[in-house]
Amino acid sequence: MKTEVLGRLRRFWIGVAMFAFAAGGLAILAPEGNAEYADVVINNYSDKAGMRPVVFPHWFHRVRFRCKVCHADLGFQFKAGGNDINMVKIIEGQFCGACHNGEIAWSVENCNLCHSAVPNTPTQVHESTLQKLVAPAGDRKK
Amino acid sequence: MRPWKLGAWLVLGLALTAGAMLTEAADPNTFNRLLPSAAKRNPPPPDDGIHDPVNEGTHMLQPPKDAFGQLPKAPSGNYIDWVKSLDGKKIQPRYDRIDTAAEPIVMDLNIVREVKGSMPDVVYPHKQHTEWLDCSNCHPAIFVPQKGANQISMAGILLGEKCGVCHGKVAFPVSECVRCHSKPKGDGAAAQKTGTTPPDAPKK
Incomplete structure (x- = not known):
């Protein structure tokens, strides 16, 4: 009796293992995710400092602010990685720190809300025409 | 468990794995073979390939679809028509960092650029x-504010110059040709509009 229960348990676990194996096979099929258009990854210093690179979602910010607020008033250049942003400047209220100060938006204490990219992701504007020209549709693997 | 049963499970697992890997090769004539499905658009941060799903903060970020539900659609980019969203007051982005009442200084001036090729001419609406930008964002660094002073080509735009500083990166991409190339050329316009209908075709 006892051996039968043990046998069933073992069969159950082997079944689970096989299912996981098959699911792994299916996962290979699943296409790689596509970043949201205009998401900017900034990795000027992050990797070297042992932090995840920053993802800046343009869409989220343009729902709340016109381009002019950041790109004219705050001095952000139209170039991914072209603004020499660091945490000291942000804490002093420059660049992201103009809003991410705990008053207009959440403060710098929430490190991992910005520093949220997959490590080693290069600085770039995701899904840009240029990026797609360099890596055409058939070859999405980065 | 008997050895043959274990073997059977192993074979099943292997077959499923191999099958999964080969499915694409198995049916070469599927519809929209290279087209990412509409359901895969605007993925939530943990599934978008650039956010690290291991990072706790990634799961606190708003998925784009949650924000885009009520906004007018577009065929490319974020799949949102941002200009219509703004015009229809579906979004109310601030013009000032703090002052919620600040209004943009809107200039209503169209610039028509006659293009060399067969495409309709470009109408640039200031x-x-x-509505979005300040004059200083474009003038004078990207566009010299003087007629005939700016050399613009599609090749340059595709490489991120001139209009391509924004269009193709954050504003609607250049695949939406007719949103810029919108003014049919001179007298040929009427003929172009009738398309393939011959001039002597009976009128309906």
């Missing part, structure tokens, strides 16, 4: 651009 109105929609000044």
Whole structure:
């Protein structure tokens, strides 16, 4: 009796293992995710400092602010990685720190809300025409 | 468990794995083979390939679809028509960092650029651009504010110059040709509009 229960348990676990194996096979099929258009990854210093690179979602910010607020008033250049942003400047209220100060938006204490990219992701504007020209549709693997 | 049963499970697992890997090769004539499905658009941060799903903060970020539900659709980019969203007051982005009442200084001036090729001429509307941007964003660094002073080519735009500083990166991409190339050329316009209908075709 006892051996039968043990046998069933073992069969159950082997079944689970096989299912996981098959699911792994299916996962290979699943296409790689596509970043949201205009998401900017900034990795000027992050990797070297042992932090995840920053993802800046343009869409989220343009729902709340016109381009002019950041790109004219705050001095952000139209170039991914072209603004020499660091945490000291942000804490002093420059660049992201103009809003991410705990008053207009959440403060710098929430490190991992910005520093949220997959490590080693290069600085770039995701899904840009240029990026797609360099890596055409058939070859999405980065 | 008997050895043959274990073997059977192993074979099943292997078959499923191999099958999964080969499915694409198995049916070469599927519809929209290279087209990412509409359901895969605007993925939530943990599934978008650039956010690290291991990072706790990634799961606290708003998925784009949650924000885009009520906004007018577009065929490319974020799949949102941002200009219509703004015009229809579906979004109310601030013009000032703090002052919620600040209004943009809108300039309503169209610039028509006659293009060399067979495409319709380009109409550049200052109105929609000044809703979002300040004059200093474009002038004088990207565009010299003087007629005939700016050499613009599609090749340059594709490489991120001139209009391509924004269009193809954050504003609607250049695949939406007719949103810029919108003014049919001179007298040929009427003929172009009738398309393939011969001039002597009976009128309906």
